[in-house]
Amino acid sequence: MAKHRVSRTIVIAAPAPKIFDILADPRRHPEMDGSGSVQGAIEGPGRLGLGSRFGMDMRLGLPYRITNEVVEFEENRLIAWRHKGPHRWRWVLEPLDEHTTKVTETFDYSYAGSFVYQLLGYPARNARGIEETLPRLKKLLES
Template sequence: MAERKVSRSVVIAAPASRIFDALAAPRRHPEFDGSGSVRENAHGPERLELGSRFGMSMRLGLPYRITNRVVEFEEGRLIAWRHAGPHRWRWELDPLEDGTTRVTETFDYSYAGAVVYQLLGYPARNARGIERTLPRLKRLAEEG
């Protein structure tokens, strides 16, 4: 069985805590989103933690709103959320010895009907979004 995950990584010249602070602040998500679909934080806490719910104004062809829930959380190292769909967006931060951080973003659709996701082109589309998001997050974190 296929892994059913799309992941990309980048090394960022910033401490994991700075990067995690941006990921855990939903109001900052539009600043680094490379998919072009995240518009603004609609509701939720200033800082996410396990179980937090937060809403985003989105646009994928048409505007819509979505509510997410944080389903994995380890301060400074891991955060993942999902909405009504069973797939997850996961961010893993691995601090490196030289003070940089390897950041891996994953679209994990192993919880979903993989055939439907593949037919709709989500794995390839989300890979392209991740490939545009990571450089934006890198720039944001390195510029402080």
């Protein structure tokens, strides 16, 4: 694991474009979210691209709303977004063949004051969320 990044990987029996369609549609994010914090999309496009902004209803103890912006994008390969905080959520898709894809989700807090993130427990909490999200995404695509 790279310093100030939390990543997990899973192999999904689905082509990269099919997986990317879910990642690039913020209305689908609650279906795959394993952290329990993503409640629903409230604004934004149905299909994300570089620079797209999308609002989400969230819940971490108390409900709140957040606006994200796509800051990295390569169709069917890479998408990452951030909100006002400098950390990023990144998804990388690596096709293994035409029907199977390696998917890596990363919480990247290398852009931020890492000490504060560690003090608040974000790396461990987000690792647990990723470990729940990836199997949900896999089940969504393989069932």
